[in-house]
Structure formats: structure tokens, C-alpha cells
Amino acid sequence: MRFIVDEASRGLTVGEFLKVNGFSSRALRRLKREGKIFLNGNPVYANAKVTSGDIVEVDLSEESKIKPSYVPINILYEDEHIIVLNKQPGIVVHPTPFCHDGTIANGVMYYLNKKGKKGGFHPVNRLDRDTSGVLIIALNQYMHGFIQTYGRIEKKYVAVVEGLIRQDWGIIQERIGRKEESLIERRVSDNGKKAVTHFKVVKRLKGYTVLEVKPITGRTHQIRVHFSYIGHPVAGDTLYGGRGNKIKRQALHCAEMSFFYPLKGTRVVFKAPLPLDMLSLMEEADDSDAVFRLS
Numbered sequence: 001m002r003f004i005v006d007e008a009s010r011g012l013t014v015g016e017f018l019k020v021n022g023f024s025s026r027a028l029r030r031l032k033r034e035g036k037i038f039l040n041g042n043p044v045y046a047n048a049k050v051t052s053g054d055i056v057e058v059d060l061s062e063e064s065k066i067k068p069s070y071v072p073i074n075i076l077y078e079d080e081h082i083i084v085l086n087k088q089p090g091i092v093v094h095p096t097p098f099c100h101d102g103t104i105a106n107g108v109m110y111y112l113n114k115k116g117k118k119g120g121f122h123p124v125n126r127l128d129r130d131t132s133g134v135l136i137i138a139l140n141q142y143m144h145g146f147i148q149t150y151g152r153i154e155k156k157y158v159a160v161v162e163g164l165i166r167q168d169w170g171i172i173q174e175r176i177g178r179k180e181e182s183l184i185e186r187r188v189s190d191n192g193k194k195a196v197t198h199f200k201v202v203k204r205l206k207g208y209t210v211l212e213v214k215p216i217t218g219r220t221h222q223i224r225v226h227f228s229y230i231g232h233p234v235a236g237d238t239l240y241g242g243r244g245n246k247i248k249r250q251a252l253h254c255a256e257m258s259f260f261y262p263l264k265g266t267r268v269v270f271k272a273p274l275p276l277d278m279l280s281l282m283e284e285a286d287d288s289d290a291v292f293r294l295s
Helices: 014-020 025-033 104-114 141-150 222-229 276-284
Strands: 002-004 037-039 055-058 075-078 082-087 132-138 154-162 169-173 176-178 186-188 196-204 208-215 252-261 266-271
Touching: 014 025, 014 037, 014 055, 025 141, 075 266, 082 104, 104 132, 132 141, 132 266, 141 252, 154 222, 154 276, 169 222, 176 222, 186 222, 196 222, 208 222, 208 276
Parallel strands: 132 252
Antiparallel strands: 002 055, 037 055, 075 082, 082 132, 154 208, 154 252, 169 196, 176 186, 196 208, 252 266
């Protein structure tokens, strides 16, 4: 990545200049350690001073230690800094102590290797194994840190919940914490962390409500926990009280993500169409001729 020093930055050190341009302290430490910072074409330390018109370059290439193996991935967009996927349900995003292979990360590394490209694996957002939809992967620490810190990320989900929600819109503000007797489950708790979920009704079906959901915070299992708490668990979410007789996973899909992207200098929007299992659930429960639309 290449930067031209402006007059306002005259006298800063290279490290200070890069921090102003969105580099985290962690990313700078790695770049310094690996000798990947250049001033006017020459490798420099971070304490070198810059002046107007100087060219500061950083080598953002990374090599991941994640094992490449074939896992199908559905790419919505890619460039040298990010890959945007429409994640399928049933696949874990990142290797864990209990799941070393067969993850989205393994599939992305396989894809990059096949194309002769290098890259790290830094998910900007996290999706549960059985949640589908837009997944943003940064291929280097810089872009991951920049989007998370300055990108003003907005997410829009589609959820099919059990029962009929009567109000057309609502806000759920209930703190969420870990359930003491479980390593996985979360629950509403006075001692939990602040969690805010906005929703509006898209369509009411026979025994279900289709919602557009905007999580304002990003707690683990937030949408699933909040709707279970108000008596409308996500369809198929057996962990939080949903029935699994109509769909074999939680009917939750990240339909849209938007954020400010420095490479383009503007906000970008990525959308993922609803998967067939959710469409089938909605069609089966629909007794009208209305067409499902997401705003």
C-alpha cells in the first residue's frame, strides 16, 4: 500500500504517519519486525521523519499458518485486501481446538494458494456455524483493523422467528452474558454486556414472522438470544428453544453488510440472497400471494 505525505503530515515519524492512516499498533509492530516499511523506496525504521511529498509504502502480504484444504466458497467480491463470501450454513468459519479442518478459513487458503496469492485470514464479522450470509474476510491485519475501527459497519439480517410478532417494529435492549453451566450458550443477564437489537416485521406467515434485524452491538448469539428471550425463538434454533421440524438449522441469514472502505474512498454494500432452506420454510408457511421483499 502506497501513501504520499501531505503538508499537514510534515515532521511526523513514519510510525505516526501510518497510525494517522489507520494502522494499528499491533500491525505496525509486525511490519517493523518484518522490515516491511519503506520511505521513498528504502527500508526504514518507524522513527524516521517524513516530509511533504515523501512516499511511504508498506508491504501488507501475509502467509497464513492455516492449512489449505478444499471447502466450497461462494465469492461475492474480491480484491487484494478483502474477500467477501456468501457463507453457506453448516460450516465453521475458523479452525478451533475441536475443528482443525473443513472450515471457511481452510477453503479460503486453498483458493488463494490455487491462484498463487498469499494472504492472512482475518474475519471482519463472525457468523455461527449454522448462520448463512455475508462474511467479510480481510487478507491482512491493516485492512481488518481499519474496517473494524473506522468502517462504521452496518449489518442487516433476515430472521424467521416462531409465532406472530404483533408490533411492526421494535428494539430489544437486554444485556447478554455467558450461561454459567455451558461453554456455548448465552443468556439475558443483568451482569452481561450491553446488547441492542433493532427489528421490523417484513411479513407474517402461518405461525412465523419474517424479520429484518439490525444488531447495533455484536454479542455472541445476540439475535438468537434476544428473540428467544421475548418468546419468539428463531425457527430451527433448538439451542434456544426453537423447533427443528421445519428447518434443520437456525433460520438466520446475514443479508447485507456495508462499511466505509478506504480502498474505494466510500461506503460499499454487499448483499447475499436468501438460501433455499429459508425460502422453502417461508413459502411453506405462506398463505398469501405477497412477494417477500427486503428493504
